[in-house]
Amino acid sequence: MIVGVVGATGMVGGELLSQIERRRFPFSRLLLFSASRGHAPRIVRDRRSPVLPLSSHSRLLNDCGLVFFAGSDGVSRRLAKRLARRGAWVIDDSSAFRLDPEVPLIIPEVNAGALRADRRLVAGPNCTMSGLAVALSPLHRLWKIRELRVASYQSVSGAGRGALEEFAGQAAVFAQALAKGENPSFPKPRFLPAPIAGNVIPQVGSFDLLGRSDEETKVAAELAKVLGAPRIKTSVTAVRVPTIRGHAIACWARFHGKADEAVARRRLRRAPGMKLHEGSLYPTPLAAAGSGPVHVGRLRRGVDGRELCLWIVSDNLLKGAALNAVQIAEEIRRRGWLNEP
Ligand SMILES: NC(=O)c1ccc[n+]([C@@H]2O[C@H](COP(=O)([O-])OP(=O)(O)OC[C@H]3O[C@@H](n4cnc5c(N)ncnc54)[C@H](OP(=O)(O)O)[C@@H]3O)[C@@H](O)[C@H]2O)c1
Structure with a gap:
């Protein structure tokens, strides 16, 4: 499974990569996206992934089975629902969809039961x-x-x-x-x-x-x-x-x-x-x-x-964003709803 991270060079994105590494979350390839060009590649579990400007590489998101969004509300609004409709799991740390009644807002320790196999766009909570x-x-x-x-x-x-x-x-x-x-x-x-x-x-x-x-x-x-x-x-x-x-x-x-x-x-x-x-x-x-x-x-x-x-x-940055997002992905995986790499 190809895993995408939008906003990989930000405060939350950096912690997402660390959590994927530390918790040994499985992936066959990591696709990393940012707003601007010129970011150095990131190394996660000894694998080097370039950081791609999203504006010119957004079509690559269609190859991902799971995408973490840690960019802006605007980027999530533009792309997240469409990707989820195409079948990818999307975990969004922006505030774009948290109060959308169609989108589960999940903190696994509190309401993992609200996850559903047919709701592939999942929101992470406000950090406070x-x-x-x-x-x-x-x-x-x-x-x-x-x-x-x-x-x-x-x-x-x-x-x-x-x-x-x-x-x-x-x-x-x-x-x-x-x-x-x-x-x-x-x-x-x-x-x-x-x-x-x-x-x-x-x-x-x-x-x-x-x-x-x-x-x-x-x-x-x-x-x-x-x-x-x-x-x-x-x-x-x-x-x-x-x-x-x-x-x-x-x-x-x-x-x-x-x-x-x-x-x-x-x-x-x-x-x-x-x-x-x-x-x-x-x-x-x-x-x-x-x-x-x-x-x-x-x-x-x-x-x-x-x-x-x-x-x-x-x-x-952890329970308020990146750790919670990876815990959501782990919960989805535990239920057998993710395609393994
Ligand atoms: N910080 C927190 O404690 C926290 C907690 C919970 C949720 N959040 C949410 O998480 C998201 C990221 O927050 P952050 O604090 O990590 O922000 P940040 O440090 O400013 O990082 C933003 C990241 O998003 C990228 N980005 C911005 N606009 C983009 C675009 N149009 N296309 C692609 N990538 C874009 C930036 O790329 P460049 O590096 O190239 O600019 C950077 O990687 C926000 O939605 C925020 O509300 C943050």
């Missing part, structure tokens, strides 16, 4: 929502979530390679200013709405007429879809912070039933894809970067017996 869903789904099964308050602390890699490169430049300016005891003066940012070095920005995406950002709307709507719980009332404030990778979330979950902290703790200790940090230990983005599981700490009772508070950290 995925951590939230893995941590909350065991608790939702126990007591049914009624309301959620969420504040996110999202790393710069969530906005792509360009934002991360811009952050590196700003960090150097910030360090020089700090050494001189001066206020830093940054060039106008291109990738984020304000300089991110030494800053936090309460805007991820653009705002709608009600003042909610794209990210805030996505987290609420996607969580409802993945948990199959359209009635959960969710308020989100999404904030970009100057970390490199790993999104953190403070979450206040209010349940229909009484929620017992000790029972929650026992349940989360054995939940799939999760690591519970207990006592005075808690996860941070720096410590969780590069690790697959969703980390949960600071689990405690909220204002009354129906509310629990959690601190959740997960790697946005």
Whole structure:
């Protein structure tokens, strides 16, 4: 089976290649695509694959049995449905189809049962929502979530390679200013709405007429879809912070039933894809970067017996994108729906 990766040179695409390598996902050939020319070939399991500009090589996608999309929403919209109709499995990490009722939105630990042999286009989740869903789904099964308050602390890699490169430049300016005891003066940012070095920005995406950002709307709507719980009332404030990778979330979950902290703790200790940090230990983005599981700490009772508070950290490029996508492919393969190489 020929496996395609669109966006292979990006933050998510690079991690997809690493996951294919590390998890020994089978392929007979890898076809790698980017927007621009001139990228060096990539080596995966000792095999060298050139990176092809998609604009002049998109017909090669027709040879693939499985395609991972990690480019832009626009590229996915243009190509993904057509490829799936032709019979390829398509796993899309963009946000183009996540809320499409015809497209399963899958986090394997949470809703692998929503995969179907005849729905070959499968969406991967928003990188903030995925951590939230893995941590909350065991608790939702126990007591049914009624309301959620969420504040996110999202790393710069969530906005792509360009934002991360811009952050590196700003960090150097910030360090020089700090050494001189001066206020830093940054060039106008291109990738984020304000300089991110030494800053936090309460805007991820653009705002709608009600003042909610794209990210805030996505987290609420996607969580409802993945948990199959359209009635959960969710308020989100999404904030970009100057970390490199790993999104953190403070979450206040209010349940229909009484929620017992000790029972929650026992349940989360054995939940799939999760690591519970207990006592005075808690996860941070720096410590969780590069690790697959969703980390949960600071689990405690909220204002009354129906509310629990959690601190959740997960790697946005792994469980938030590349690892989750490869886990979806593994699940499809386990069910015998993929043609083996
Ligand atoms: N970053 C995250 O944490 C995260 C998490 C979940 C989902 N996602 C989604 O994953 C996708 C990729 O994000 P990213 O952070 O990896 O972005 P990125 O670092 O900016 O990389 C984008 C990649 O897509 C390629 N690309 C862009 N436009 C293209 C086009 N028209 N045709 C073919 N390739 C194209 C780029 O090629 P060049 O290198 O040649 O420009 C690059 O390989 C986005 O849809 C994003 O929303 C990201």
